[in-house]
Amino acid sequence: MKYVIGIDGGGTKSLLHMAKLNGNLILELQGGPTNLYAQGNEAVGQALKNLLGQAMEASGETIADCAAICLGSAGADRPEEHRALIGMIQGCGVTGTITITNDAEPVLVAASGKREGIVVISGTGSLAFGLDKTGKRTRVGGWGHLIGDEGSGYDIGMRAIQAAFRSHDGRESPTSLLELILKELEFDRVEQLIPFVYQKAGKQDIAALAKLVNEAYMAGDETAARILTDAINELYQMTRTIIKALEFENKEIALVCNGSVFGRIDYVYREFAKRVTDEFPLIRVVTPKRDAAFGAAQIALLSL
Known part of the structure; x- marks a missing residue:
């Protein structure tokens, strides 16, 4: 068979x-x-x-x-x-x-059933990818955590650590992020964060701290709100670049949001979707209901 x-x-x-x-x-x-x-x-x-x-x-x-x-x-x-x-x-x-x-392409097909549209991924890393009906592809970001990955879980987590240190130094206003990070990692002192960041932590460990930024934001922390707003801005600029490059400004296409940040931080998904649809009202922002392996199988079927 x-x-x-x-x-x-x-x-x-x-x-x-x-x-x-x-x-x-x-x-x-x-x-x-x-x-x-x-x-x-x-x-x-x-x-x-x-x-x-x-x-x-x-x-x-x-x-x-x-x-x-x-x-x-x-x-x-x-x-x-x-x-x-x-x-x-x-x-x-x-x-x-x-x-x-x-x-990204299997995620697009899994969510929309078409090989046309945009995928924005914000998980441990970040990436924006677009494909039009002629087969033209455009990609923005996805350069890795040392160079880019703006708006990703890693980016949010690292900004939280940086803000915690700046607050500890007195360079920025107090934030609950320092206390939350120390509690999450079971540390007693801020100095314990140094070997954690430089010697122990991998990308996923840093990205896992993004949930604490959301927790602080929900409690009214202004620093956390700024970090999440900056992430939204980065993801939006990546997406806008794709839209312009593929001339999707006035097309009814799907924009698929995928990854743990979109899935677990409602503020990021909600405000990102609002910014996109406010400027490009014909674009439909969705989340995938099937996984990327299913989307890859659909691409395989379309290739026959």
Whole structure:
């Protein structure tokens, strides 16, 4: 039986969606990370081999009957990564159509059912991606936490730490963020934050502090409100750049908001959506109801 596969290739895990050619689900699986920036070529190649092997074993199908496969992963649409991933998938025995794209396009298709529109991601990192009906693609941001990721959970968390130190020094007005951060990390002194930031914490650890900014904002903290407003402004500017580049100003297209910041901080999602629709009233702001692996499978079906 012919089938398609969609893979959402993350930096900590990957999700696989296997479907019949009529779109009906065969199975869903979770496997190891398949993001080249997080793991490197050899590890990603092995993870793909393991994931596809699990799918064949669980479904009883053969890899030769895979009519099409789509892998969406951060940065995978760049030429070098694109070539490497195609080679890895072919090395697993896939002879059907292979589509490699970034991690945003499957989210767009999962939410809108179309390969046209905009995706804005604000999770640990941030990214804006747009695609028009002619296939023109535009991307803004997504440069990583050391260079960019403005408006992301990491950005919000790091700004909270910086504000806590500035408040502790007396350079800024008092904020509840310092107390909240120390309590969350079970620290007694502000100095304990230094080895945490420089030696221990990863991107996700810093991004996890974004929830404290929301907590402080809900309690009326002005510093927290400023941090969240700055994040909204950054995400809006990224989005506006996409809209202008693809001439979506007067088009009825979907703008998909995805990621933990949009999902867990209502103020950010609400005010971001308001800013977009106030300037571009025809744009429909939505959140995805299906995951990116489902969207990748839909892209695979559309490629046939």
